[in-house]
Amino acid sequence: MGAQLLALMAWPKSSRCQRQVLATFAADMVGSMEENAPLISRFGQQAAFSAFVSRVGIDHDHLPFMPSTTAQIAAIIDRPHEVARAVHRDMWVPGGGYKSVADAPGTAAVVQEFSRASGGGAMHTGFLLLLVAVIRASYPSLDPSLGRAMAMLQEEGSKVGGSTVPTHRTLKEWWKEWRGISPVWAAFVLQCQLSGVPPQAAAWEAMFDQNRRFQVMGWAQWFRTFGTTFTPKHGSEPLIPGGEAVELRFDMPEQEPPLGECAISPKGFLAASSGRDGTYVWNVLQREDHSA
Incomplete structure:
Protein backbone atom coordinates (compact mmCIF):
# COMPACT_ATOMS: atom_id res chain seq x y z
CA MET A 1 0.00 0.00 0.00
CA GLN A 112 13.49 12.34 -10.35
CA GLU A 113 9.79 13.09 -10.86
CA PHE A 114 8.93 12.07 -7.32
CA SER A 115 11.74 14.27 -6.02
CA ARG A 116 10.26 17.16 -7.98
CA ALA A 117 6.91 16.60 -6.31
CA SER A 118 8.19 15.97 -2.78
CA GLY A 119 10.71 18.80 -2.85
CA GLY A 120 8.58 21.28 -4.72
CA GLY A 121 5.00 21.98 -5.61
CA ALA A 122 3.11 19.00 -4.23
CA MET A 123 4.69 19.10 -0.80
CA HIS A 124 4.29 22.88 -0.53
CA THR A 125 0.60 22.76 -1.39
CA GLY A 126 0.07 20.19 1.33
CA PHE A 127 1.93 22.46 3.70
CA LEU A 128 -0.25 25.43 2.70
CA LEU A 129 -3.47 23.48 3.24
CA LEU A 130 -2.22 22.25 6.62
CA LEU A 131 -1.24 25.77 7.64
CA VAL A 132 -4.67 27.18 6.76
CA ALA A 133 -6.31 24.39 8.79
CA VAL A 134 -4.06 25.06 11.80
CA ILE A 135 -4.77 28.80 11.68
CA ARG A 136 -8.52 28.12 11.56
CA ALA A 137 -8.37 25.61 14.41
CA SER A 138 -6.00 27.34 16.81
CA TYR A 139 -5.71 31.04 15.96
CA PRO A 140 -9.20 32.61 16.05
CA SER A 141 -7.79 36.13 15.82
CA LEU A 142 -6.48 35.41 12.32
CA ASP A 143 -8.52 34.98 9.15
CA PRO A 144 -7.30 31.70 7.62
CA SER A 145 -6.55 31.94 3.91
CA LEU A 146 -4.07 30.78 1.33
CA GLY A 147 -2.82 34.34 0.91
CA ARG A 148 -1.97 34.53 4.61
CA ALA A 149 -0.30 31.12 4.55
CA MET A 150 1.77 32.10 1.52
CA ALA A 151 2.74 35.42 3.10
CA MET A 152 3.91 33.62 6.24
CA LEU A 153 6.08 31.28 4.22
CA GLN A 154 7.56 34.19 2.33
CA GLU A 155 8.18 36.33 5.39
CA GLU A 156 9.60 33.62 7.61
CA GLY A 157 11.30 31.64 4.88
CA SER A 158 13.33 34.65 3.81
CA LYS A 159 14.98 34.67 7.26
CA VAL A 160 16.56 31.25 6.78
CA GLY A 161 20.00 31.80 5.37
CA GLY A 162 21.14 29.65 2.49
CA SER A 163 17.70 28.30 1.59
CA THR A 164 15.71 28.91 -1.57
CA VAL A 165 12.31 30.37 -0.79
CA PRO A 166 9.63 29.96 -3.48
CA THR A 167 8.21 33.27 -4.67
CA HIS A 168 4.57 34.13 -4.07
CA ARG A 169 3.95 33.67 -7.78
CA THR A 170 5.57 30.23 -7.71
CA LEU A 171 3.48 29.18 -4.72
CA LYS A 172 0.31 30.27 -6.54
CA GLU A 173 1.33 28.31 -9.63
CA TRP A 174 2.13 25.25 -7.55
CA TRP A 175 -1.17 25.51 -5.72
CA LYS A 176 -3.09 25.59 -8.99
CA GLU A 177 -1.16 22.60 -10.32
CA TRP A 178 -1.15 20.41 -7.21
CA ARG A 179 -4.11 21.46 -5.04
CA GLY A 180 -6.13 18.40 -6.02
CA ILE A 181 -3.73 16.10 -4.16
CA SER A 182 -2.85 18.59 -1.40
CA PRO A 183 -5.02 16.78 1.21
CA VAL A 184 -2.76 13.73 1.08
CA TRP A 185 0.38 15.84 1.28
CA ALA A 186 -1.10 17.83 4.18
CA ALA A 187 -1.69 14.60 6.08
CA PHE A 188 1.77 13.32 5.19
CA VAL A 189 3.49 16.55 6.30
CA LEU A 190 1.52 16.57 9.55
CA GLN A 191 2.46 12.96 10.30
CA CYS A 192 6.13 13.80 9.73
CA GLN A 193 5.88 16.98 11.83
CA LEU A 194 4.39 15.20 14.82
CA SER A 195 6.68 12.19 14.74
CA GLY A 196 9.47 13.91 16.62
CA VAL A 197 12.18 12.24 14.54
CA PRO A 198 14.41 13.50 11.68
CA PRO A 199 12.32 14.40 8.59
CA GLN A 200 13.83 11.71 6.36
CA ALA A 201 13.20 9.02 8.96
CA ALA A 202 9.65 10.29 9.50
CA ALA A 203 8.91 10.18 5.76
CA TRP A 204 10.08 6.56 5.42
CA GLU A 205 8.16 5.48 8.52
CA ALA A 206 4.98 7.17 7.27
CA MET A 207 5.11 4.78 4.32
CA PHE A 208 6.32 1.56 5.94
CA ASP A 209 4.66 1.71 9.36
CA GLN A 210 1.10 0.47 8.84
CA ASN A 211 -0.39 2.48 11.68
CA ARG A 212 1.24 5.70 10.51
CA ARG A 213 0.18 5.04 6.92
CA PHE A 214 -3.41 4.39 7.95
CA GLN A 215 -3.30 7.60 9.95
CA VAL A 216 -2.13 9.52 6.88
CA MET A 217 -5.00 8.08 4.84
CA GLY A 218 -7.61 8.87 7.48
CA TRP A 219 -6.31 12.42 7.92
CA ALA A 220 -6.17 12.87 4.14
CA GLN A 221 -9.91 12.17 3.96
CA TRP A 222 -10.49 14.90 6.55
CA PHE A 223 -8.26 17.40 4.73
CA ARG A 224 -10.13 16.67 1.49
CA THR A 225 -13.44 17.48 3.17
CA PHE A 226 -11.95 20.61 4.71
CA GLY A 227 -10.37 21.80 1.46
CA THR A 228 -13.50 21.30 -0.61
CA THR A 229 -15.90 22.93 1.90
CA PHE A 230 -13.94 25.75 3.57
CA THR A 231 -14.23 29.14 1.89
CA PRO A 232 -11.96 31.92 3.24
CA LYS A 233 -13.62 35.07 4.56
CA HIS A 234 -13.05 37.12 1.42
CA GLY A 235 -13.12 34.20 -0.98
CA SER A 236 -15.80 33.20 -3.44
CA GLU A 237 -15.16 29.46 -3.57
CA PRO A 238 -13.67 26.67 -1.45
CA LEU A 239 -9.90 26.24 -1.30
CA ILE A 240 -10.10 23.20 -3.59
CA PRO A 241 -12.77 23.07 -6.30
CA GLY A 242 -14.73 19.86 -5.90
CA GLY A 243 -14.03 18.80 -9.46
CA GLU A 244 -10.27 19.03 -8.90
CA ALA A 245 -10.02 17.20 -5.59
CA VAL A 246 -8.54 13.77 -6.22
CA GLU A 247 -10.92 11.05 -5.12
CA LEU A 248 -9.28 9.09 -2.34
CA ARG A 249 -10.28 5.45 -2.64
CA PHE A 250 -8.84 4.55 0.73
CA ASP A 251 -10.54 1.80 2.71
CA MET A 252 -10.10 3.97 5.74
CA PRO A 253 -12.64 6.18 7.57
CA GLU A 254 -12.11 9.90 7.82
CA GLN A 255 -10.17 10.93 10.91
CA GLU A 256 -9.83 14.46 12.24
CA PRO A 257 -6.12 15.27 12.58
CA PRO A 258 -4.71 16.58 15.87
CA LEU A 259 -4.24 20.14 14.66
CA GLY A 260 -4.11 21.32 18.26
CA GLU A 261 -0.78 19.55 18.66
CA CYS A 262 0.79 21.92 16.16
CA ALA A 263 1.88 25.48 16.77
CA ILE A 264 3.21 28.00 14.30
CA SER A 265 6.81 28.43 15.28
CA PRO A 266 7.38 31.81 16.91
CA LYS A 267 10.76 31.83 15.21
CA GLY A 268 9.16 31.26 11.83
CA PHE A 269 10.75 28.87 9.40
CA LEU A 270 13.08 26.64 11.35
CA ALA A 271 16.25 25.48 9.65
CA ALA A 272 15.21 23.12 6.88
CA SER A 273 16.47 19.58 6.68
CA SER A 274 18.12 18.69 3.40
CA GLY A 275 17.10 15.40 1.85
CA ARG A 276 19.12 13.09 -0.34
CA ASP A 277 18.38 15.14 -3.45
CA GLY A 278 19.18 18.46 -1.78
CA THR A 279 15.60 19.68 -1.63
CA TYR A 280 14.30 21.32 1.51
CA VAL A 281 11.65 20.19 3.91
CA TRP A 282 10.16 23.33 5.39
CA ASN A 283 9.40 23.31 9.10
CA VAL A 284 7.16 26.29 9.74
CA LEU A 285 5.13 24.21 12.19
CA GLN A 286 6.42 22.64 15.34
CA ARG A 287 4.87 20.23 17.81
CA GLU A 288 2.99 22.07 20.53
CA ASP A 289 4.57 21.63 23.96
CA HIS A 290 1.86 20.73 26.46
CA SER A 291 4.29 19.91 29.28
CA ALA A 292 4.04 23.34 30.93
Whole structure:
Protein backbone atom coordinates (compact mmCIF):
# COMPACT_ATOMS: atom_id res chain seq x y z
CA MET A 1 0.00 0.00 0.00
CA GLY A 2 2.91 2.36 0.65
CA ALA A 3 4.00 2.27 -3.00
CA GLN A 4 0.44 2.89 -4.20
CA LEU A 5 0.19 5.90 -1.91
CA LEU A 6 3.49 7.33 -3.16
CA ALA A 7 2.39 6.87 -6.77
CA LEU A 8 -0.87 8.71 -6.10
CA MET A 9 0.94 11.56 -4.34
CA ALA A 10 3.30 12.27 -7.22
CA TRP A 11 1.11 11.34 -10.21
CA PRO A 12 -2.43 12.21 -9.04
CA LYS A 13 -3.82 12.96 -12.48
CA SER A 14 -2.68 9.84 -14.31
CA SER A 15 -3.68 6.32 -13.31
CA ARG A 16 -1.49 5.09 -16.19
CA CYS A 17 1.59 6.72 -14.64
CA GLN A 18 0.64 5.33 -11.25
CA ARG A 19 0.58 1.81 -12.67
CA GLN A 20 3.93 2.35 -14.41
CA VAL A 21 5.45 3.52 -11.13
CA LEU A 22 4.18 0.44 -9.29
CA ALA A 23 5.57 -1.90 -11.93
CA THR A 24 8.87 -0.02 -12.07
CA PHE A 25 9.29 -0.11 -8.29
CA ALA A 26 8.41 -3.82 -8.28
CA ALA A 27 10.97 -4.64 -10.97
CA ASP A 28 13.61 -2.54 -9.26
CA MET A 29 13.00 -4.19 -5.89
CA VAL A 30 13.18 -7.71 -7.30
CA GLY A 31 16.31 -6.74 -9.21
CA SER A 32 17.87 -5.43 -6.01
CA MET A 33 17.12 -8.68 -4.22
CA GLU A 34 18.80 -10.63 -7.03
CA GLU A 35 21.86 -8.40 -6.69
CA ASN A 36 21.90 -9.04 -2.95
CA ALA A 37 22.29 -12.80 -3.33
CA PRO A 38 26.02 -12.90 -4.21
CA LEU A 39 26.73 -10.14 -1.69
CA ILE A 40 25.08 -12.16 1.08
CA SER A 41 26.93 -15.29 0.01
CA ARG A 42 30.30 -13.53 0.08
CA PHE A 43 30.04 -11.00 2.90
CA GLY A 44 26.98 -11.96 4.94
CA GLN A 45 23.55 -10.48 5.60
CA GLN A 46 24.74 -7.45 7.58
CA ALA A 47 26.88 -6.26 4.67
CA ALA A 48 23.96 -6.73 2.29
CA PHE A 49 21.68 -4.82 4.67
CA SER A 50 24.13 -1.92 4.87
CA ALA A 51 24.57 -1.84 1.10
CA PHE A 52 20.80 -1.78 0.54
CA VAL A 53 20.35 1.07 3.03
CA SER A 54 23.00 3.10 1.23
CA ARG A 55 21.55 2.28 -2.18
CA VAL A 56 18.12 3.71 -1.33
CA GLY A 57 19.65 6.82 0.22
CA ILE A 58 18.84 6.29 3.89
CA ASP A 59 21.14 7.94 6.41
CA HIS A 60 22.51 5.13 8.58
CA ASP A 61 22.34 7.42 11.62
CA HIS A 62 18.55 7.58 11.17
CA LEU A 63 17.98 3.82 11.40
CA PRO A 64 17.27 3.86 15.17
CA PHE A 65 14.28 6.12 14.39
CA MET A 66 12.99 3.82 11.65
CA PRO A 67 11.92 0.48 13.18
CA SER A 68 9.31 -0.38 10.53
CA THR A 69 11.55 0.58 7.62
CA THR A 70 14.45 -1.37 9.15
CA ALA A 71 12.22 -4.42 9.58
CA GLN A 72 11.11 -4.20 5.93
CA ILE A 73 14.70 -3.99 4.67
CA ALA A 74 15.68 -6.89 6.94
CA ALA A 75 12.87 -8.96 5.41
CA ILE A 76 14.16 -8.17 1.92
CA ILE A 77 17.57 -9.49 2.96
CA ASP A 78 16.42 -12.44 5.10
CA ARG A 79 13.33 -13.64 3.22
CA PRO A 80 13.71 -12.53 -0.41
CA HIS A 81 11.41 -15.18 -1.89
CA GLU A 82 8.58 -14.31 0.48
CA VAL A 83 9.01 -10.58 -0.23
CA ALA A 84 9.19 -11.22 -3.97
CA ARG A 85 5.84 -13.01 -3.88
CA ALA A 86 4.29 -10.09 -2.00
CA VAL A 87 5.79 -7.59 -4.45
CA HIS A 88 4.39 -9.58 -7.38
CA ARG A 89 0.93 -9.70 -5.80
CA ASP A 90 0.71 -6.15 -4.47
CA MET A 91 2.74 -4.14 -7.00
CA TRP A 92 3.70 -6.02 -10.15
CA VAL A 93 0.25 -7.35 -11.07
CA PRO A 94 -1.73 -4.18 -10.12
CA GLY A 95 0.91 -2.12 -11.90
CA GLY A 96 0.43 -3.87 -15.23
CA GLY A 97 3.56 -6.01 -15.28
CA TYR A 98 5.88 -6.15 -18.27
CA LYS A 99 3.81 -3.82 -20.46
CA SER A 100 3.90 -1.05 -17.86
CA VAL A 101 7.64 -1.42 -17.36
CA ALA A 102 8.19 -1.32 -21.13
CA ASP A 103 6.20 1.92 -21.38
CA ALA A 104 7.66 3.49 -18.22
CA PRO A 105 10.50 6.04 -18.38
CA GLY A 106 12.74 4.02 -16.05
CA THR A 107 13.67 4.07 -12.38
CA ALA A 108 15.89 7.17 -12.57
CA ALA A 109 13.17 9.24 -14.24
CA VAL A 110 10.55 8.01 -11.77
CA VAL A 111 12.73 8.96 -8.80
CA GLN A 112 13.49 12.34 -10.35
CA GLU A 113 9.79 13.09 -10.86
CA PHE A 114 8.93 12.07 -7.32
CA SER A 115 11.74 14.27 -6.02
CA ARG A 116 10.26 17.16 -7.98
CA ALA A 117 6.91 16.60 -6.31
CA SER A 118 8.19 15.97 -2.78
CA GLY A 119 10.71 18.80 -2.85
CA GLY A 120 8.58 21.28 -4.72
CA GLY A 121 5.00 21.98 -5.61
CA ALA A 122 3.11 19.00 -4.23
CA MET A 123 4.69 19.10 -0.80
CA HIS A 124 4.29 22.88 -0.53
CA THR A 125 0.60 22.76 -1.39
CA GLY A 126 0.07 20.19 1.33
CA PHE A 127 1.93 22.46 3.70
CA LEU A 128 -0.25 25.43 2.70
CA LEU A 129 -3.47 23.48 3.24
CA LEU A 130 -2.22 22.25 6.62
CA LEU A 131 -1.24 25.77 7.64
CA VAL A 132 -4.67 27.18 6.76
CA ALA A 133 -6.31 24.39 8.79
CA VAL A 134 -4.06 25.06 11.80
CA ILE A 135 -4.77 28.80 11.68
CA ARG A 136 -8.52 28.12 11.56
CA ALA A 137 -8.37 25.61 14.41
CA SER A 138 -6.00 27.34 16.81
CA TYR A 139 -5.71 31.04 15.96
CA PRO A 140 -9.20 32.61 16.05
CA SER A 141 -7.79 36.13 15.82
CA LEU A 142 -6.48 35.41 12.32
CA ASP A 143 -8.52 34.98 9.15
CA PRO A 144 -7.30 31.70 7.62
CA SER A 145 -6.55 31.94 3.91
CA LEU A 146 -4.07 30.78 1.33
CA GLY A 147 -2.82 34.34 0.91
CA ARG A 148 -1.97 34.53 4.61
CA ALA A 149 -0.30 31.12 4.55
CA MET A 150 1.77 32.10 1.52
CA ALA A 151 2.74 35.42 3.10
CA MET A 152 3.91 33.62 6.24
CA LEU A 153 6.08 31.28 4.22
CA GLN A 154 7.56 34.19 2.33
CA GLU A 155 8.18 36.33 5.39
CA GLU A 156 9.60 33.62 7.61
CA GLY A 157 11.30 31.64 4.88
CA SER A 158 13.33 34.65 3.81
CA LYS A 159 14.98 34.67 7.26
CA VAL A 160 16.56 31.25 6.78
CA GLY A 161 20.00 31.80 5.37
CA GLY A 162 21.14 29.65 2.49
CA SER A 163 17.70 28.30 1.59
CA THR A 164 15.71 28.91 -1.57
CA VAL A 165 12.31 30.37 -0.79
CA PRO A 166 9.63 29.96 -3.48
CA THR A 167 8.21 33.27 -4.67
CA HIS A 168 4.57 34.13 -4.07
CA ARG A 169 3.95 33.67 -7.78
CA THR A 170 5.57 30.23 -7.71
CA LEU A 171 3.48 29.18 -4.72
CA LYS A 172 0.31 30.27 -6.54
CA GLU A 173 1.33 28.31 -9.63
CA TRP A 174 2.13 25.25 -7.55
CA TRP A 175 -1.17 25.51 -5.72
CA LYS A 176 -3.09 25.59 -8.99
CA GLU A 177 -1.16 22.60 -10.32
CA TRP A 178 -1.15 20.41 -7.21
CA ARG A 179 -4.11 21.46 -5.04
CA GLY A 180 -6.13 18.40 -6.02
CA ILE A 181 -3.73 16.10 -4.16
CA SER A 182 -2.85 18.59 -1.40
CA PRO A 183 -5.02 16.78 1.21
CA VAL A 184 -2.76 13.73 1.08
CA TRP A 185 0.38 15.84 1.28
CA ALA A 186 -1.10 17.83 4.18
CA ALA A 187 -1.69 14.60 6.08
CA PHE A 188 1.77 13.32 5.19
CA VAL A 189 3.49 16.55 6.30
CA LEU A 190 1.52 16.57 9.55
CA GLN A 191 2.46 12.96 10.30
CA CYS A 192 6.13 13.80 9.73
CA GLN A 193 5.88 16.98 11.83
CA LEU A 194 4.39 15.20 14.82
CA SER A 195 6.68 12.19 14.74
CA GLY A 196 9.47 13.91 16.62
CA VAL A 197 12.18 12.24 14.54
CA PRO A 198 14.41 13.50 11.68
CA PRO A 199 12.32 14.40 8.59
CA GLN A 200 13.83 11.71 6.36
CA ALA A 201 13.20 9.02 8.96
CA ALA A 202 9.65 10.29 9.50
CA ALA A 203 8.91 10.18 5.76
CA TRP A 204 10.08 6.56 5.42
CA GLU A 205 8.16 5.48 8.52
CA ALA A 206 4.98 7.17 7.27
CA MET A 207 5.11 4.78 4.32
CA PHE A 208 6.32 1.56 5.94
CA ASP A 209 4.66 1.71 9.36
CA GLN A 210 1.10 0.47 8.84
CA ASN A 211 -0.39 2.48 11.68
CA ARG A 212 1.24 5.70 10.51
CA ARG A 213 0.18 5.04 6.92
CA PHE A 214 -3.41 4.39 7.95
CA GLN A 215 -3.30 7.60 9.95
CA VAL A 216 -2.13 9.52 6.88
CA MET A 217 -5.00 8.08 4.84
CA GLY A 218 -7.61 8.87 7.48
CA TRP A 219 -6.31 12.42 7.92
CA ALA A 220 -6.17 12.87 4.14
CA GLN A 221 -9.91 12.17 3.96
CA TRP A 222 -10.49 14.90 6.55
CA PHE A 223 -8.26 17.40 4.73
CA ARG A 224 -10.13 16.67 1.49
CA THR A 225 -13.44 17.48 3.17
CA PHE A 226 -11.95 20.61 4.71
CA GLY A 227 -10.37 21.80 1.46
CA THR A 228 -13.50 21.30 -0.61
CA THR A 229 -15.90 22.93 1.90
CA PHE A 230 -13.94 25.75 3.57
CA THR A 231 -14.23 29.14 1.89
CA PRO A 232 -11.96 31.92 3.24
CA LYS A 233 -13.62 35.07 4.56
CA HIS A 234 -13.05 37.12 1.42
CA GLY A 235 -13.12 34.20 -0.98
CA SER A 236 -15.80 33.20 -3.44
CA GLU A 237 -15.16 29.46 -3.57
CA PRO A 238 -13.67 26.67 -1.45
CA LEU A 239 -9.90 26.24 -1.30
CA ILE A 240 -10.10 23.20 -3.59
CA PRO A 241 -12.77 23.07 -6.30
CA GLY A 242 -14.73 19.86 -5.90
CA GLY A 243 -14.03 18.80 -9.46
CA GLU A 244 -10.27 19.03 -8.90
CA ALA A 245 -10.02 17.20 -5.59
CA VAL A 246 -8.54 13.77 -6.22
CA GLU A 247 -10.92 11.05 -5.12
CA LEU A 248 -9.28 9.09 -2.34
CA ARG A 249 -10.28 5.45 -2.64
CA PHE A 250 -8.84 4.55 0.73
CA ASP A 251 -10.54 1.80 2.71
CA MET A 252 -10.10 3.97 5.74
CA PRO A 253 -12.64 6.18 7.57
CA GLU A 254 -12.11 9.90 7.82
CA GLN A 255 -10.17 10.93 10.91
CA GLU A 256 -9.83 14.46 12.24
CA PRO A 257 -6.12 15.27 12.58
CA PRO A 258 -4.71 16.58 15.87
CA LEU A 259 -4.24 20.14 14.66
CA GLY A 260 -4.11 21.32 18.26
CA GLU A 261 -0.78 19.55 18.66
CA CYS A 262 0.79 21.92 16.16
CA ALA A 263 1.88 25.48 16.77
CA ILE A 264 3.21 28.00 14.30
CA SER A 265 6.81 28.43 15.28
CA PRO A 266 7.38 31.81 16.91
CA LYS A 267 10.76 31.83 15.21
CA GLY A 268 9.16 31.26 11.83
CA PHE A 269 10.75 28.87 9.40
CA LEU A 270 13.08 26.64 11.35
CA ALA A 271 16.25 25.48 9.65
CA ALA A 272 15.21 23.12 6.88
CA SER A 273 16.47 19.58 6.68
CA SER A 274 18.12 18.69 3.40
CA GLY A 275 17.10 15.40 1.85
CA ARG A 276 19.12 13.09 -0.34
CA ASP A 277 18.38 15.14 -3.45
CA GLY A 278 19.18 18.46 -1.78
CA THR A 279 15.60 19.68 -1.63
CA TYR A 280 14.30 21.32 1.51
CA VAL A 281 11.65 20.19 3.91
CA TRP A 282 10.16 23.33 5.39
CA ASN A 283 9.40 23.31 9.10
CA VAL A 284 7.16 26.29 9.74
CA LEU A 285 5.13 24.21 12.19
CA GLN A 286 6.42 22.64 15.34
CA ARG A 287 4.87 20.23 17.81
CA GLU A 288 2.99 22.07 20.53
CA ASP A 289 4.57 21.63 23.96
CA HIS A 290 1.86 20.73 26.46
CA SER A 291 4.29 19.91 29.28
CA ALA A 292 4.04 23.34 30.93
